[in-house]
Amino acid sequence: MRRMLVKVSVNGSPVELDLDPRESLLDVLRERLELTGTKKGCDHGQCGACTVHLDGRRVVSCLTPAVQADAREVTTIEGVAADDGTLHPMQRAFVENDALQCGYCTPGQIMAAIACVAEGHAGDDASVREYMSGNLCRCGAYPGIVAAVREVAQGWPA
Amino acid sequence: MARVRAFEYTTAASAAEAVLAVTPGTRFLAGGTNLYDLMKLGVEAPEAVVDVTRVPELARTDTSGPDELVFGSGARMADVAEDPVLLRDYPALAQSLALAASQQLRTMATVGGNLLQRTRCAYFRSTAHPCDKREPGTGCPVRGGLDRGFAVLGLGETCVAVYPGDWAVALLAFDAVIDVLGPSGTRTVPLGDLHRLPGSTPHLEHTLAQDELITAIRVPTTRAGRASTYLKIRDRESYAFALTSAAAALAFDGDAVTEARIAVGGVATKPWRSREAEALLVGGPLTQETARAAGEAIFAEAVPGRHNGFKIELGVRTVADALFHAARTGESR
Numbered sequence: 001m002r003r004m005l006v007k008v009s010v011n012g013s014p015v016e017l018d019l020d021p022r023e024s025l026l027d028v029l030r031e032r033l034e035l036t037g038t039k040k041g042c043d044h045g046q047c048g049a050c051t052v053h054l055d056g057r058r059v060v061s062c063l064t065p066a067v068q069a070d071a072r073e074v075t076t077i078e079g080v081a082a083d084d085g086t087l088h089p090m091q092r093a094f095v096e097n098d099a100l101q102c103g104y105c106t107p108g109q110i111m112a113a114i115a116c117v118a119e120g121h122a123g124d125d126a127s128v129r130e131y132m133s134g135n136l137c138r139c140g141a142y143p144g145i146v147a148a149v150r151e152v153a154q155g156w157p158a
Numbered sequence: 159m160a161r162v163r164a165f166e167y168t169t170a171a172s173a174a175e176a177v178l179a180v181t182p183g184t185r186f187l188a189g190g191t192n193l194y195d196l197m198k199l200g201v202e203a204p205e206a207v208v209d210v211t212r213v214p215e216l217a218r219t220d221t222s223g224p225d226e227l228v229f230g231s232g233a234r235m236a237d238v239a240e241d242p243v244l245l246r247d248y249p250a251l252a253q254s255l256a257l258a259a260s261q262q263l264r265t266m267a268t269v270g271g272n273l274l275q276r277t278r279c280a281y282f283r284s285t286a287h288p289c290d291k292r293e294p295g296t297g298c299p300v301r302g303g304l305d306r307g308f309a310v311l312g313l314g315e316t317c318v319a320v321y322p323g324d325w326a327v328a329l330l331a332f333d334a335v336i337d338v339l340g341p342s343g344t345r346t347v348p349l350g351d352l353h354r355l356p357g358s359t360p361h362l363e364h365t366l367a368q369d370e371l372i373t374a375i376r377v378p379t380t381r382a383g384r385a386s387t388y389l390k391i392r393d394r395e396s397y398a399f400a401l402t403s404a405a406a407a408l409a410f411d412g413d414a415v416t417e418a419r420i421a422v423g424g425v426a427t428k429p430w431r432s433r434e435a436e437a438l439l440v441g442g443p444l445t446q447e448t449a450r451a452a453g454e455a456i457f458a459e460a461v462p463g464r465h466n467g468f469k470i471e472l473g474v475r476t477v478a479d480a481l482f483h484a485a486r487t488g489e490s491r
Contacts, residue, residue: 001164021167044195060262063191133396134260
């Protein structure tokens with residue numbers, strides 16, 4: 001089996017990786033790049049905890065073979081705050097709306113939520129619920145999550 | 159990763175290159191949401207994969223033509239779901255995509271790969287259980303057991319696993335065809351001829367050769383698209399596979415139905431369409447009685463198992479409701 005050399009941008013920094021084609025983007029982020037903010041829940045695309053952005057669009061990193069990220073831009077939860085540490089508006093809204101309890105699903109929720117607003121799917125509560133349904137929260141923080149996404153959507157630059 | 163069998167990975171720059179790269183044991187890789195998942199489970203174990211996600215010609219979608227809608231097989235479900243022409247003129251097609259999976263998965267998955275999505279049968283997905291689909295001849299633990307989610311139409315000798323998709327069901331109602339590229343050229347396959355009944359060979363799910371690649375899906379235009387809907391009934395409101403679903407499309411002359419298209423999902427071993435049910439509707443007005451009769455015609459041959467008998471009545475009502483949804487959708491356009 002041939003290993004693959006790929007070049008990926010991760011949170012704005014170029015990264016060169018020597019990959020076994022079997023490796024998921026999730027495992028590469030966590031185990032090789034030590035970006036453990038992205039969480040492994042089910043590892044089968046069912047829970048959304050591993051959601052990241054690939055070229056600005058949300059994907060589940062557990063079902064993304066890392067080789068498919070070649071020459072593309074990956075953004076993880078570690079990459080959404082400003083350089084000076086100022087939280088992303090969605091991170092702040094999650095804090096202010098009690099949109100989490102244990103926090104395990106939160107990185108995936110926030111990455112999905114940022115995309116949800118950017119896609120234009122946060123116009124009302126029902127749309128937020130529908131387009132955030134790929135992210136499960138076993139603590140049941142859903143009302144806070146919907147409130148946080150709606151709050152950010154209302155202040156989002158048009 | 160430990161369970162994933164080592165495989166060779168190559169990318170193709172064109173559809174022709176992808177087809178020529180196929181050797182025995184090779185699979186095409188697109189969004190990966192199904193194949194890579196099943197590889198992680200040990201259910202799929204290709205020796206090589208050819209990644210077709212960087213083939214520009216496969217992403218081409220054109221819904222502006224007067225005669226047909228064309229969807230490149232590599233177009234992403236999330237993008238096609240928001241195609242303005244589909245939203246306006248073929249809501250059933252748009253809804254069948256938007257109601258499937260989650261937005262993350264729809265952003266990854268392609269409309270071509272989705273057609274060949276494999277069953278969600280828990281026994282098929284678990285190498286700890288026998289499964290005639292996964293390993294022919296090993297048997298099937300479903301019948302007489304935990305069969306709530308399983309099919310009532312198109313049953314095989316042993317396999318009763320449901321075809322899980324939505325998009326193919328809606329496409330079937332609209333007489334879609336697929337263009338397929340193989341080493342010896344292109345051929346066109348009616349969507350109704352793509353999936354196979356399980357019979358005694360449930361491991362054979364479709365009629366494509368291993369080195370044939372779906373390049374495009376084409377749908378003939380019809381005014382019945384405007385009065386169409388895809389109604390999906392699930393255990394939870396979102397992000398679940400169908401218990402029952404129905405794609406319905408209608409055209410009217412005054413009150414009289416002149417064209418009816420009905421296909422159902424969640425209840426059969428392959429996308430399921432009933433010309434008999436459609437014929438019952440044509441020529442008269444749509445009423446509670448005719449809508450229900452159409453649903454009953456589809457499920458006339460249904461065979462319930464131990465826990466899935468509810469799907470028959472639910473399916474009949476899903477069809478009847480979908481027909482009225484479709485008619486109302488047409489009135490509002």
